[in-house]
Amino acid sequence: MNKKLTWAAVILAFLLVALVVRIVKEYDRHCVKKANPEFKSYLKQQQAQLDSIVNRLSNEGLISTSGIELQSPSGCFTSNFEGAEVLIAGLQHHDSIYGTKSFKPYYTYGCNYIHFDPDHPYYGLADLEVKVGPVKYFQPELKGLDKLSGLGFSTSPKPYKVYRKPVYDSTGKKLRLFEMQLWLTQFKVAMTIISDRETPQVRPNDAFLNSRIYPGFWYQDSRKFISMNDLRDKREFMNHRYCDITVILEVNPNASPWYIKANNQQTLRPDIAIGAVVCNELIKKPEKENQIHINIQKGMLAPLFLEPFERDINSNIDSSGYVTDLANELQEYKRLNIWNRKYYIKLHSKNIGARQTGILWNKKSFDEQLEFSFLLPLLVVGSWDVQLPWDVIPEMEAPQPYYRSFSIKNLFPDWGIGGLGKAFSSLIILGVFALLFLRFFF
Numbered sequence: 001m002n003k004k005l006t007w008a009a010v011i012l013a014f015l016l017v018a019l020v021v022r023i024v025k026e027y028d029r030h031c032v033k034k035a036n037p038e039f040k041s042y043l044k045q046q047q048a049q050l051d052s053i054v055n056r057l058s059n060e061g062l063i064s065t066s067g068i069e070l071q072s073p074s075g076c077f078t079s080n081f082e083g084a085e086v087l088i089a090g091l092q093h094h095d096s097i098y099g100t101k102s103f104k105p106y107y108t109y110g111c112n113y114i115h116f117d118p119d120h121p122y123y124g125l126a127d128l129e130v131k132v133g134p135v136k137y138f139q140p141e142l143k144g145l146d147k148l149s150g151l152g153f154s155t156s157p158k159p160y161k162v163y164r165k166p167v168y169d170s171t172g173k174k175l176r177l178f179e180m181q182l183w184l185t186q187f188k189v190a191m192t193i194i195s196d197r198e199t200p201q202v203r204p205n206d207a208f209l210n211s212r213i214y215p216g217f218w219y220q221d222s223r224k225f226i227s228m229n230d231l232r233d234k235r236e237f238m239n240h241r242y243c244d245i246t247v248i249l250e251v252n253p254n255a256s257p258w259y260i261k262a263n264n265q266q267t268l269r270p271d272i273a274i275g276a277v278v279c280n281e282l283i284k285k286p287e288k289e290n291q292i293h294i295n296i297q298k299g300m301l302a303p304l305f306l307e308p309f310e311r312d313i314n315s316n317i318d319s320s321g322y323v324t325d326l327a328n329e330l331q332e333y334k335r336l337n338i339w340n341r342k343y344y345i346k347l348h349s350k351n352i353g354a355r356q357t358g359i360l361w362n363k364k365s366f367d368e369q370l371e372f373s374f375l376l377p378l379l380v381v382g383s384w385d386v387q388l389p390w391d392v393i394p395e396m397e398a399p400q401p402y403y404r405s406f407s408i409k410n411l412f413p414d415w416g417i418g419g420l421g422k423a424f425s426s427l428i429i430l431g432v433f434a435l436l437f438l439r440f441f442f
Helices: 001-023 035-056 144-149 206-211 321-335 421-442
Strands: 032-035 062-065 066-072 085-092 094-100 108-111 113-116 127-132 160-166 174-192 214-215 225-227 245-252 261-264 271-274 280-284 343-349 352-357 364-366 368-383 400-403
Touching: 001 421, 032 364, 035 113, 062 280, 085 113, 085 127, 127 245, 144 214, 174 343, 174 352, 174 364, 206 225
Parallel strands: none
Antiparallel strands: 032 400, 062 066, 066 261, 085 094, 085 245, 108 113, 113 127, 127 174, 160 174, 174 368, 214 225, 245 343, 271 368, 280 368, 352 364
16 A cells, blocks of 8 residues: 555656646736736826926927027927937827826826726726837848848947938039938837726715716627616726727827037937837737737838817818818828828727736736837937936836736646646646545544
């Protein structure tokens, strides 16, 4: 009997080791994910810092120092370095447009950060946070012999390519050489859903919830208007998703082209144009369970728009003025000059939000997050010498929207074969308990 128990113990020991390895490997899939309070604290600190910068700079225009003028743009911007800058131009939720002004408490704007929660702060649609990182120098990965020897690699910013074209007059005589540099830069964008999981200290009564009325199509409901009390699952984390949300980004190739002017002398400004905006990387979280729709995928060229929002003609008014303005704009577009021109890109989703899956012990809920990395090639003519200190700027990292903690489901990994794997894990654990019972009681 002891010999049989010994062999059984050896076999179970091997199985137990395999189970522990599998538990570690599948930990992230089955663990409990809780909201990270530090995430909201981080966003508040970032917003406070942005507000202070905007308040300080919003009224600055012409700065004079010892008779030398340093011209700077006014309004919302993030640096006084030459080169590209990406800001948030606003968002559109169904037919409602939110631009560069805050409408608190449901819309907070801060140049490269917005917070949006169109309905009740604790019920219905979850909060949407959007953050945009700085435009940084991009160093392509080395390949072949360059990768082995490091040839051609330099940490200092430099053009990726230089284009040269001769310029001729009408007689065919070569007059000069036109030179244009191609610089590679990149920027990141994070769209994060943050559902409120804390129970309200003071729960609103039915009369209050009945008074909070919103369009039914916000919640995929056929009724024209519904109240918060009409929702089957009221809490934000209970499977509420934005079915039509668009974030509009403003890409300015020459955000702060300052120059020095004194008497009859001045420096030259660089002319910078956007070559394209390419989605270099797209990370969806959670990676294993997401079903997030987004209009731009990895490897796609983002369409560039000349206006941030589409205009709609009201059929009840005279549209002749609109048609005239539109004709003038079309003529201007035909004469389009790409240098120093802003463009707008649109990130649209029809289902990003908070999700809830499973039933009873297998129920789990999670917030979704999209993190984009866009490649931004810039065409530069002239001297681009006042640049951001790219070598000291850290990578933008979006905070995780949830914490991970151990769950009872972590004890039953599925071994990649679903329910059969969970049953196998259960048999291993039962075998361990049976062996311990026989060892100590017989």
